[in-house]
Amino acid sequence: MITRIFSFIEENRRWGVFFTLFFSGSFIIGINVYSFGLFIEPLEKEFGWTREQISLGYSLSFVSSLFAPLIGKLIDIRGSKLFLVISIFLVSAGFLLRPLMTDFSHWILLNSMVFAGYPGALMIPAGILIQVWFPETKGRMMGLATAGHNFGGLIMPIITFILLSYFDWKLSYFVFGILIFFLGIFALLLVKNNPDNINLSNEVNNNEGFEFRSAIKTKQFITLTLGITFACFTYNGIMPQMVPHLTTEGLGLASATFAMTYIGAMGIFSKIIFGRFSEKYSSLYLTCASVLLQSLALSIILLAQGNIIGIWLGIIIFGMGFAGLGAMIALNITECFGLKSLSTIWGTLSFFGIWATFLAPWMMGRIFDETSSYRLGHIIIIGIFIFAILFLLLTKYLNHGEDYLNKKK
Numbered sequence: 518m519i520t521r522i523f524s525f526i527e528e529n530r531r532w533g534v535f536f537t538l539f540f541s542g543s544f545i546i547g548i549n550v551y552s553f554g555l556f557i558e559p560l561e562k563e564f565g566w567t568r569e570q571i572s573l574g575y576s577l578s579f580v581s582s583l584f585a586p587l588i589g590k591l592i593d594i595r596g597s598k599l600f601l602v603i604s605i606f607l608v609s610a611g612f613l614l615r616p617l618m619t620d621f622s623h624w625i626l627l628n629s630m631v632f633a634g635y636p637g638a639l640m641i642p643a644g645i646l647i648q649v650w651f652p653e654t655k656g657r658m659m660g661l662a663t664a665g666h667n668f669g670g671l672i673m674p675i676i677t678f679i680l681l682s683y684f685d686w687k688l689s690y691f692v693f694g695i696l697i698f699f700l701g702i703f704a705l706l707l708v709k710n711n712p713d714n715i716n717l718s719n720e721v722n723n724n725e726g727f728e729f730r731s732a733i734k735t736k737q738f739i740t741l742t743l744g745i746t747f748a749c750f751t752y753n754g755i756m757p758q759m760v761p762h763l764t765t766e767g768l769g770l771a772s773a774t775f776a777m778t779y780i781g782a783m784g785i786f787s788k789i790i791f792g793r794f795s796e797k798y799s800s801l802y803l804t805c806a807s808v809l810l811q812s813l814a815l816s817i818i819l820l821a822q823g824n825i826i827g828i829w830l831g832i833i834i835f836g837m838g839f840a841g842l843g844a845m846i847a848l849n850i851t852e853c854f855g856l857k858s859l860s861t862i863w864g865t866l867s868f869f870g871i872w873a874t875f876l877a878p879w880m881m882g883r884i885f886d887e888t889s890s891y892r893l894g895h896i897i898i899i900g901i902f903i904f905a906i907l908f909l910l911l912t913k914y915l916n917h918g919e920d921y922l923n924k925k926k
Contacts, residue, residue, distance in 0.1 A: 531650040533707030535658070537601070538643045539665035540700055545608055545639060547669020548693050549631060550752065551777050552677040554760030559686040560624075568761075570621060572882025574628040575757050581635035582871035588636040589864025596710030597642040597860075604637030605701035613694030616687035640867065641860050644847030648856060649711055656800075660792015660844040667788060667840045670781020674760075678774045726855015732862050737853050737915040740908045745849065746870030747905035748808050748842055750898050754877030755815070756839075762891040763832075767823040776832045783833070784840025791841035800848035801913040803841060805906045810838025812902040815895050849909075853916055 557571055588600055611630035618624055643662055651658035680689040732738055759780075763773040791803050814835030821827025850863050877898075884894040 530707065530709060531712065533703075534646050534650050534709070535662055537700070537704045537708050538646060538662045539668070541601075541605060541638050541704070542643070542663060542665035543669035544673070544693070544697050544700060545631075545635075545669070546666040547671075547673030547781070548612070548677070550666075550756045551670040551781060552673050553757040554777075555674065555677045555681060555774065556686055556689075557761055559681060563686065564618075564621070564624075566621065566624075567882075568885045569879070569882035571624075572758070572878045574624045575753065575878040576875045577625060577628040577632050579871045579874040580629045580632040581640070582867045582874050584633055585636040585640065585864035585867035586861070587864070589641055589860035589862070589867075592637075592641055592645065592860040593858060597645050598704070598708045598710050600637035601642045601646075601708060602701055602704050604634035605697060605704055607631075608634035608638055609694050609697040609701060611694075612690045612697060615690040615694075636864060636867065641863055644850070644863060645856075645860055646708070646710075648847075648851070654796070656794075656796035656848065657789065657792045659848060660788040660790070660795070663792075663844045664785040664788040664840070666843050667781045667784025670784060671778055672781070674774050674777040674781070678771075726851075726857035726859075727862070729858040729861045729865070732854045732858060733865060735915075737912045738862075738866070740912040740915060741849060741853055742866045742869050744804075744905050744908035744912055745846055745866065746873045747901045747908065748804065749846075749870065750873060750877050750901050750905075751808075751811055751839060751842065753874050754881050754894065754898050755811075757878060758881050758885070758891055758894075761885075762895070763818075763828065765890055766818060766821070766828055767825060768828060776829075779832060780836040780839060783836030787837055787840035788844040792844045795845065795848050799913060800845045800852050801909050801916075804845040804849055805909050807838045807841035807845065808902050808905050808909075810834055811842075812899050814838060815899050819892060819895060849912075853912065 553575065557568065560566055560571055561568075588604075592600055608631050611627045611634065614623075614630075615627055618627065643659070647659050647662050648655045677689060680692065727735075760770070760773045760777060763776055764770055768776065791807065795803055814831045814833075814837075816831075817834065818828050818831035821831065847859070847863065850859060850866065854862055880897070881891060881894045885891055
């Protein structure tokens, strides 16, 4: 009986890997991105902090970029599992300890812990493990795995809203910390770096692509870094403040929470579609499409001037575009440089984008404190999105038709 159980686990281990990555994104992104805005007012009331101060906690997302090159290099050497498990437990601790906060420095420290876990829990392992365990369908499976982020957006704001309505922010963070802790146990038991079946893994173990030192000397590394960095302003500047932005634009808190749930739900389908298309079309073009849709959506919300129909039209379009970005980043890097040094290249790319992870949330918080609105911040980020599209198109041009992602074997 025990032998059959272990045999069943081995036969289906790749699905254990998949669901670990799926729910890692669901819990961590669902709590720390989609639900972040719901904690702003409770923290303001509890500690008397300003929006700028609370947003500075999110500015600590630069810590993930700080650790990313080291984590990426170590993953290339030691494999993904060790750092995936450690990082999940680190994020769990960052939430479990929040009920004990008594000072602003605690908020900074615990946010730093959560973001220090990002490279190992979210960013790099998914890009490696999915392509290793699902080599024949890596595009659509990457879309499905990163759709976990949006599934978190579908369920976590509702769960957060309920917990905050009936209890308080302390219990909410503690419950979330326990949830992520058990996910770490699941990862420890089920995740493996590589499948035992050589035939399954030979496609991704052919060492095709750039060496790290060669990659960072190319022009497309520079343009891709700028393109992805500018595109990712949506994670650090738009999404954490989306709920308070929508409420200042005219939606009620319940409606704004539902809007975040919609963005999460729409993102699941969007990531599947973007992932499937990446097996046929350039992931760089698809990333441009994602950013373009987000720019259009934010513009519509601003132009609506409080009109509920206009705001919801913008929300609908934003949900279509936002999710595709998360599925494409690893595929963008693979398309340009191959899998040979993917983790190290990804980590270094994130490091060079460190300035944006600090600037975006600080800028949005400061603008709100000065103007009681996020409108100016959204106008600035729309401009940044335009530069993102231009740099991604330039990267595609500099690639001269090379595509390691969809290269025929």
